[in-house]
Amino acid sequence: MKKINVKKGTVLQRKGDINSKVYLVESGLLRSYIIDEKGKEHIYMFGPENWLVTDNCESDIPCQLYIDAIEDTTINVASKEELLKEGPDLNALLRRLNTMQNRIIMLMSSNAKKRYEHFISTYPNITQRVPLKMVASYLGITPEALSRVRNELSQQK
Amino acid sequence: MKKINVKKGTVLQRKGDINSKVYLVESGLLRSYIIDEKGKEHIYMFGPENWLVTDNCESDIPCQLYIDAIEDTTINVASKEELLKEGPDLNALLRRLNTMQNRIIMLMSSNAKKRYEHFISTYPNITQRVPLKMVASYLGITPEALSRVRNELSQQK
DNA sequence: GTCATTTCTTGATGTACATCAATGTATAGA
């Protein structure tokens, strides 16, 4: 477990890297994402304070996610083997599973407006910290669509 | 850990149930799903032989998934506490995380055709065992759309 | 503080998939 500081914009991991690490965010903000065959980014996860960011792949195969820093960030880095040896935090794992389950259900059953509402209730403090287009990318919609959803929501009040 | 046999159609768990269990499928086929506010089913997961089916929620809060049997099924049932005590299978947990990550990425970045192709490569033997409409529900598209995708794919050859 | 670049918004148009409806085809129960 090694503590490092990275500047905004630093790429910690690229698709295809072997032996991808686990990043525990102490302060700042990371994101993990894929780039599809059209060159479009899809954000898989934001990693604010206390979040664990990693590619959930075996450590000896090429990973599929890019991970970079959206803000200047302080991280604790560990290898997966290391974490497995010292016995991982089971409750954290279960919480992670729950978060992913909710995300899948949201993606399957919600329209743009409900996805956004779900997002701001799950990550209330992140909305201000990341550009709208990244939120859109996380939700699986375009920036234009999200802009219109926001408009609609603010007019309702 | 108790072994039980259930008939096709048996509902093992309903939304709102407390203390949801973990079901390890020995033979047969389970599915877990939600019903949205329009009454539409969205299949979260299929559980064929050797799969673990459960709602990833804490055991003392109402669960959100329905779980039922698509075929006559033999299952080993355990409480979550029980499993946690005896030390869960870490590799299985990690594989589960990987599966969910792939599902999320698929839902965010793929159209109907690619979702279906991804599905048949992931679950090649399940396609024959479940009605098309359930596959569609798992993919997040309508039965009509899946029917047309299939048509298109078979004409290409 | 100025200029360049990125981000956000708004409008016009396009498209993938949903919905609705009708018909055909399996499946299951008596």
Place this chain on the structure above:
DNA sequence: TCTATACATTGATGTACATCAAGAAATGAC
């Protein structure tokens, strides 16, 4: 084996969101 019910297919139409384009606003570099 017959009938009822669930399931699958096909066509016509609708709609949510994508794409494209242009201008406005914010952000960052020097």
